[in-house]
Amino acid sequence: MKNSEYKIRVAQWEAAQFWENYGISSPKDLCLEDIALARGVLVKEGPLQGMDARLIRKGNKGLIRVKDDIPEYGRKRFAIAHELGHWELHKDISQLFTCTEKDFMAKYKGSIEEIEANYFAVSLLMPENHFKTRSQGLPMSLGTVKELADYFITSLTATARRYTELSEDYCAIVCSEGGQIKWFQASDNFMSCFWISPGRKLNKNTIAGELFSHDGACLTKPEKIDILAWSEKNDCKGQNEFIEESIYMPKYQQVFSLLYLP
Numbered sequence: 001m002k003n004s005e006y007k008i009r010v011a012q013w014e015a016a017q018f019w020e021n022y023g024i025s026s027p028k029d030l031c032l033e034d035i036a037l038a039r040g041v042l043v044k045e046g047p048l049q050g051m052d053a054r055l056i057r058k059g060n061k062g063l064i065r066v067k068d069d070i071p072e073y074g075r076k077r078f079a080i081a082h083e084l085g086h087w088e089l090h091k092d093i094s095q096l097f098t099c100t101e102k103d104f105m106a107k108y109k110g111s112i113e114e115i116e117a118n119y120f121a122v123s124l125l126m127p128e129n130h131f132k133t134r135s136q137g138l139p140m141s142l143g144t145v146k147e148l149a150d151y152f153i154t155s156l157t158a159t160a161r162r163y164t165e166l167s168e169d170y171c172a173i174v175c176s177e178g179g180q181i182k183w184f185q186a187s188d189n190f191m192s193c194f195w196i197s198p199g200r201k202l203n204k205n206t207i208a209g210e211l212f213s214h215d216g217a218c219l220t221k222p223e224k225i226d227i228l229a230w231s232e233k234n235d236c237k238g239q240n241e242f243i244e245e246s247i248y249m250p251k252y253q254q255v256f257s258l259l260y261l262p
Contacts, residue, residue, distance in 0.1 A: 074155035085120030
């Protein structure tokens with residue numbers, strides 16, 4: 001096992017212990033501010049420039065400051081959980097961590113410390129077994145992702161990434177901005193057959209492309225779309241179409257698209 005893989009597993013295990021050690025049985029019991037205080041860390045909201053959150057450590061005491069104008073409560077919770085991950089995992093590395101939205105998205109790219117903190121945050125907010133149990137039997141849709149986000153008190157982005165990460169289906173979530181693909185997260189099965197390139201201009205034959213060309217229209221109905229309108233390859237024999245469901249989020253001027261096989 002690579003050292004980075006080992007560190008990620010440690011981060012996930014550390015986060016899982018919080019539920020057991022603090023007697024947490026559901027997401028509504030997971031008060032991050034209280035847990036942080038019990039660990040010696042005070043959480044405060046306030047103005048920040050050039051970052052979304054910051055952790056300052058002095059001995060066994062710490063301060064997490066979260067940017068006060070982050071629009072979603074779920075995103076603020078992820079920021080706190082991420083900084084708490086730094087507090088638990090990186091006490092011998094630095095006394096100061098400053099993190100941006102890009103750091104909160106790190107999984108394959110970025111420093112190993114940011115990746116570890118993200119795995120810690122995801123595992124703390126949406127434990128794997130709990131998430132799989134909650135999502136079992138629910139239809140694949142953005143409505144299901146939103147339902148899970150409401151239950152786990154997490155952002156649509158973080159929930160969608162967790163949803164595809166743990167899925168055994170062929171599915172992916174794609175974030176587009178300004179008519180271009182910004183990033184995507186896919187299940188292992190999806191990645192074995194398809195590839196979507198970040199930075200590429202959206203195909204006009206996708207629902208997401210249509211939403212940008214018409215300045216958005218909220219949530220769309222699922223539609224069948226040619227796989228090659230999204231993916232640069234198709235190694236899945238007998239499959240020529242994705243089901244695409246897209247939603248325009250005017251707050252961020254982004255489109256989220258859920259893709260899966262019929």
